[in-house]
Amino acid sequence: MGRALTEGRRVGGRYLAGRLLQSGLLLLCVSAVSYGIMNMAPGGPLAVYLHNPQVTPTQVELLRHQLGLDLPWYVRYVAWLGGLLRGQWGYSYYTGQPVLAMIGERLPATLALMGASFLIAVGVAFPVGLYAATHRYQWTDHLVSLGSFFVWAMPTFWLGIVLQLVLAVQLRLLPVAGMHDIGDTSLADLLRHLALPALVLGLGSMASWSRYVRASVLEVLGEDYVRTALAKGMGWRRVLARHVLRNAFLPVVTLMGLELPALFSGAVITESIFGWPGMGRLFLAALNNRDYPLQMAGLMISAALLITSNVATDLVYAALDPRIRYG
């Protein structure tokens, strides 16, 4: 970081401003493209009524008119955009609730689940990857590789159901599903219910992250300064702590940055298996039912998060690696 001061600012204010402008334009672009594509896709919010024994033709026509679906999509898009900028994000076609309220309801549960799984993944991936790197090519490394890839290759639904059966049904260590027992609002109860789904999710991520950590650590272990430090008589522990860990961070930071938007969008399969009321299920339902207002709201928020996390990742990257300059 000392070099940064002598070389002048590496990440200028102009760069930041440029990125912010790009982000805004990008969001606008995303919203327009998504709205268009959504409306071009076959099916529609009324599809669920068309194939139903109890519906009447006049009712469907009336619904179509009430929801404004008889207007061309660009007209609806402009209306929606106008509402968005004024803070009115619309109502769900199905529940009639304000979409922001529906999202807000599920936010705490989603953050809890994704946050916990993130922690588990990070907490396990780093030690595992480090271990594998420093025991390169020994049988333990291969075992770790095999295990990691297996966990990664097996579908989430398999991992989830098997763990649920073993840990919850047969061993009765943890609850089967849901966020809390009926009537129990304690933290201990929440943690008990959080354990399984977070574990399932975390294991899946952990597998691939530990591979990246391993690769990254191996790269660093080949650097000159490591050799220099060792030649100077620094012990392994200090070398690892001082140099290796910090520099191995870099590519892994990119990876973590990629995962940040998932904190919001949740994980559908895990939520479905464990009955966790998260965003993943909400947006899957919105997608299937073509609940446009809800879908667009979710899309805008996750796109904004994605774009923001990319900008943040780039900035952190520049901060960590003195060799990176932008512009």
Place this chain on the structure above:
Amino acid sequence: MALVSLGVLGVVAGAALFAPLLTPYNPATLDLDHSLAGPSLSHPLGTDDLGRDELARLLYGGRISLLVGFAAMIVGGIIGVVLGSVAGYFGGWADAAIMRLVDLILSFPAIFLLLVLLNWTSGVRTSVLLLIAYLGLFGWTGLARIVRAEYLSLRSREFVEGARAIGARTRRILFRHILPNALGPVLVQLAFAVGGAILAEAALDFLGFGLPPDIPTWGNLMTRAEDYIVTAPLLVVAPGIVVTLTVVSVFFVGDALRDALDVRTPYWGPR
């Protein structure tokens, strides 16, 4: 270890290629009265939900899965490396344009794009080529980001300055000098890309963009057996193990390749 992996890959690929020699069963022949049978002498891996021999489906499934997996990896890999290296090395406008494109693609649900694409190809049945196209086109973004990150950090290194000083052409610098050094995370990503493509094909199949249902692939073997996780676990586990072996082997072979190509990175770690 690399040799072992190469061997494993060879066995897997060979088994898939020579499937008709290895099994008397046709993977599409139904035998309803003997569905969901456990492993036996006549059916080493049992039968699936419609009585088809599981081993035969696994072997024939390998043909499509391996083809799709590697092809999609190559397509996605080329796009990702090229775009990522350009973005990372040149910076400025190129970087901004490419990265914003990545953001755009990642921002909206791919399912809609797929539905619309399917419309435009007006109900053309999903063929293997179309599958490879879908998977490659959607899979390059992660690789591009990682490649960009590597190039960003490597472009100001001395050896790059050196290459520029002696007048090497840009393309040469990008691919002959920098790329071997960036290979570490790239190879990891590529190994995952193979497996990822195989699994993504399963997801596409579940959503309705897959191959016709009697054609087996490892991915759709796993999804179609979802109902039977508890009652006939082998149906899901067997393809999963095969996919794992493939991905692990690709990874190790890639690792060895990197070592072979790589003059610069020694290993100062504990032996």
Place this chain on the structure above:
Amino acid sequence: MPLEKGWTGRGPLRLWISGSRVDFRRRVLLLILGGLLLGPWGSVGAAPPRGTFVTALGDTPDNLNPYLHSLLASSAVYRYTFDSLSRVDFQGRWEPALATSSTVSKDGRAWTFTLRRGVRWSDGAPFTSADVKYTWQLATNPGVHVTYATGFDRISSIDTPTPGQVVYHLREPYAPFKEQVAGAPIVPRHLLGHLAPEQINHSAFNRRPVGTGPFRVVDFVPDDHVTLLPNPYYWGERPRLRRLVVRIVPDEDARVNLLRAGELSLLPSVPPSRLEEIRRLRGVVALRYLAPVYALVQLDEYQFLRDVRVRQALDFATPKASIIRNVMKGQAEPAASDMVPTGPWANRRLHPRPYDPAQARRILRDAGFAPGPGGYLFKDGRRLDIPLWTVSSHLQDVRIMQVIAQAWREIGVYTETHAVSPAALFGQDGPQWNGKDAALIFSWGQGVFPENKINWHSAYIPKDASSPGENAERYANPEMDRLLEAADRTVDEAKRHLIYDRIQELEWRDVPVIFLFWYVNTDAVASSVRGYAVTTFGTTAPETWDVP
């Protein structure tokens, strides 16, 4: 090399660096320890306490207002909170609910109901004829996002001469009035009557409804659970349960796991693949019943399928019994028409055509088809192409499709199978609108009532993917049209039965669709539950359920 001094790097048990205790055994140990710490043995997965009834749904209810809901899950919940004028009990008999008696005028155009006295809404307000009239006004309000309100459009006006009497005036006699209107939920005027349509669309009533039913909703956490308590003002038998909880768990296997862990009183619709496992569980009873839902192959009549002989041949060439036995594993019953066999409307003289490929080949030969290149059948130089389509995520239907494809190919039909998304299947670019023969496999929830005009009447042949009307097979038969219209007008039950018998005969003869089977459901009930029984018509009344 100096690096290696003092360190061998061998063995996974070596802790060679502080701060990274990473060998395997410890990692696994840590996980288990964590699990143990987070919950003492046996205290989790507790069975529901006495008086509490817990069941599970796969979807979250979208809207608990009966006239604004779209998903089945919503009706599964609001059934506990609303009543109708009359209702069908679990044995299929009509019984009085909010109305104690009713009469129909001679010309069939006026229905008079005498309302039960002393009924109150769950918030204490009195129930009167004004509520019944308001329900009609809500169901026909053009500003409200009304979804299902079949039959209400036949009403021209309603009289409420006294708070205890309602008279419906219809434009013309309409036989389905009984099930569609008299069997429809009544909603409270005192809570909704003064609201503007937009307010109704977004009202909190849609999450926390007020009805006259045995239970009331006290807590609704979307995607998580719904809690219901007994309605203190209920007009009927006092509910024996202290609490009713509906948990929302989307995954089928996870719901079975919940049952196995003892956390459920009732699991509706056990997936067939885990039936054996459930049947062997102690403390759980499996209740088997026929669902009023049938699986079919819709034959879109564009080219060769317009010839009834081709359709009959395909019926003979479809191995229905084998599908029931091997694919559905016995969890299905044969179907000869669209009226459920355990119901009062089924024509019991009809039986499904047996699997007879030889007969199928004969019929096709007599219809002018002859084997050609590839072993497929040709007529007038064109090959008999009938592609099969179904929804990719319906795994059972995908299996059935493959079985049928193999059987049809054996008699010389060229068929390709397609498993696609619902939008691709039923959408404008799907197989129903491309002018070619196609066979679609899906299910239809006919229910226990006979109204099926939208399936077979030529006026309901949809013009395109967005027009409603279920006669996508394009079946057009003037006699069928006349019968269907007459059925709607004939209020006399005996005469109506005769008409529907003839309708079913035509369905059997003309094969507009191939009827595959009726679904058999199995509900799993904990043995601690009393009073729960289920049939094709539904369950016993919830107020009689108990968990003592």
